[in-house]
Amino acid sequence: MIRISIDAMGGDHGPEIILHGLDNVAQRRTDVRFLIFGREDAVAPVLRKYPRVAAISDFTHCEVSVRMDDKPSQALRHGRWKSSMWKSIEAVKAGDADVCVSAGNTGALMAMSKFCLRTMAAIERPAIAAIWPTAKSESIVLDVGATIGADAHQLIDFAILGSAMARALFQVDRPTVGLLNVGVEEVKGQEDVREAGRLLREADLTSMRYHGFVEGDDIGRGTVDVVVTEGFAGNIALKTAEGTARQIGEYLRAAMSRTLMAKVGYLFARNAFQRLREKMDVRKINGGVFLGLNGIVVKSHGGTDDEGFAAAVELGYDMARNNLIDKIRADIDAFHAAMPAGRAGRQADGEPTDL
Template sequence: MTRVLTIALDGMGGDHGPETVIGGAEIALVRHPHIRFVIFGNETALRPWLEKYPRVASSSEVVHTEVAVSMDDKPSQALRRGRRVSSMWRAIDAVKEGKAQAAVSAGNTGALMAMAKVILRTIPNVERPALAAIWPTARGESVALDLGATVGADANQLVQFAIMGEAFARVVFNLEHPTVGLLNIGEEEVKGTEQVKAAAQMLRDDSLSMRFQGFVEGDDIAKGTVDVVVTDGYTGNIALKTAEGTARLIIGYLREAMASSLLSKIGYLLASGAFKTLQSKLDPRASNGAVFLGLNGLVVKSHGGTDDVGFASAIDVAVEVASAELVAKIAADVGKTKGLAVPSVKEESQLQESEAVLS
C-alpha cells in the first residue's frame, strides 16, 4: 500500500509566489496522487489559484499567514520579522510538529536555511546543513553539495558533507556504494587549500567505509566522474550558477542558429526530435530542488525564479526523500563516525547566520 505523504508548501515564496506554488502542486499531484499538501500563505492571494486548480484545493489544507519573507530580506531580518508567523516559518514548523513529512519553499535561501536550522536543529555530529542537489552529467546524474548553505567550510564540515552526500546518493540513485570526490583545482595531492587537503586525508580513513576517489576538478562534475561531488557552499554555488548560465547560453545559441536561415529552419524541422531531447536535458527545471541535509527534518529549496514545472520538480524531490526516510539514514551514517562531534550551537547564535549565503 502506498504511503500517504503530506508536503508543507511555502505558498508565498519565490519570485512568482502562489501562481508557481499552486501550479506546481497541480503537476505534482498528477505524478503523485497519494500526496497531500498543507499550504501556508495569505488566503486572499492563494484563493484565485486554488479556484483555478480545484484538484489542489481538494487535496490541501490552507493555513492563513500574514507575513511573507521577501527575497531581499537578510536572514537575520527574516528570522526576527517572520519568526513563528511567516509562511516560510510555518511550513518548516509543520515538519517539526509531524504534520508534514517535508517542506518545500522557493523563497529566500539564506532565510530558509537560518529558519530550518533554528526550528529543526542539526542531527548529532553535524555542525552545519549542506544544500545538496542532483546534477545532470554525461553518464547520468550525480549529487553535488554544498551549493550555498555553508560558505568556507572547514575540513570536519567537508567530511560531514561527504557522509551526508553519500547517503543521499544511495537513496536517490539506489546505489549500494556511491563514489565520492572532493572538488579541487587539480588531482595532485599537493594542490588545494589546507582545509581541502585535510578533509581528503580524513576521507581516506578506512573506518568511514567510503569509496573516496580523491580530488576531482570542475570538468569532472559534468563528466560524472563520481556519484557525489563535495565542496563548500561558496565554490559550489558558483559552479551551479555557472552551469545554469552555460546551459541557457547553449539553448540561446541553438535557437539563434536554427532561425538564421531558411535552410537552418528546414534542418531544425527534420531534427526537431533530437533538439527537443537536448533542450529537455539542458532544462534546469528538470533538476530543480535542493535538499538541506543534516537537519532533523526535510526541507527542499526550489529555485526562486522557477515556474510551475520547476516547482513540481522540487516537490518530486521532497516526495522521494521523504518516502526513503533520508533523515534517519543520514543520522545512522553520521552516528557511525568518530571524532567529528562538534559543540552544540545555541539558538541565539543561529540568529547571526552568515548573510553571505545566496538569497
C-alpha cells in the same frame, strides 16, 4: 502517506504557479497530502481552481509573507513564528509534515530553517545540495552556498549528508564520493581537502565509496555520485555551469536561425532539438536541498514554473519516502564508530589548517 508542507507565498509568481505545481504532483502521486501556508485572500481563490489539490490539502492562513528581497535577518525579525515560510518549516519540526518545500528566498529560508529545525547533533553546519545533470545521469553536489569555507570535518559531514541523499534518490547502495580539488600538483593551501580525503579513506564506510579528488570537469562527466566542496567554490561551479549552458543555448539558437538552410535543417531535426532541450531543462532538476538539519527543506527556484515547482515537491517526496533523515543519522553513527575516538572529534589533530 507522505505529508508535504508548502510555503504558498514564496517565489516570483506567487500561489498560482505553486498550486498548479501541486496539481501536477497530485495527478502523479496518490499517497501525498499537502499542508499549505499562505495569505487566505491570495491562496483561497487559486485553490478553488484546483479541486484535486484542495481535496488532499489543509490550508492555514498566515498574515505575513517573506519577501524575495528580504535579508535573512529582516525575514527572521518580521517573519518568525508567523510567516508562511516559518509555518511550513515548523510543520516539519512538529512532525505534521515529512518535508517542507518553498520557492522563497534562499537566505531567509536557510536562516529560518536553521533557527526552527536546528542543526543535527553531530553536524557542525548545514549544506545546500544541488542535483547536477551529468553525461551519465545525475550527481549530487554540495555545498553550493550555505556557508563559505569548510574545514576537513565539515567536508566529511558534507560527504555523509550527500551520500545519504544519493542512496535515498539514486537506488545505489554505496554511492561514490569525490572531493573537489584543483589538478595542479604541489599547490599549497588545500590541507583541509587532503585531510578530509585521508579520513574518508581511512574510515572506509559501507555507506559510501570514497573515490578521491575530482576536478571541475569531472562534475558534468559524472565521475562520482557525490561531489563534496565548500560553499564558495560549489556556488561558483553551479552558477558557471548554468551560465555556460545558457551561453551555448544562445549560440545554438543564433546559429540555427541565421540562414535558410539552417532553418530548414532545424525543422527536420526539431525532435532532436526537443530532446536536447529536455536534457538541458533545469526545471527537471529544480531544487536545492538543505541537509544537516533535523528535517528536510527543499528550496525551489524562485522563478520556476508549475512543472519546476512540481519537480522540487517530488524531490522532497522521494527523500521523505526513502527516509533520508534516518539514513543520515545512521551514517553519522557509522562514521564515528569507524574512526578511532580521537580522530573523529572536531579538534582531533590539533594541526592548524590554512584555509
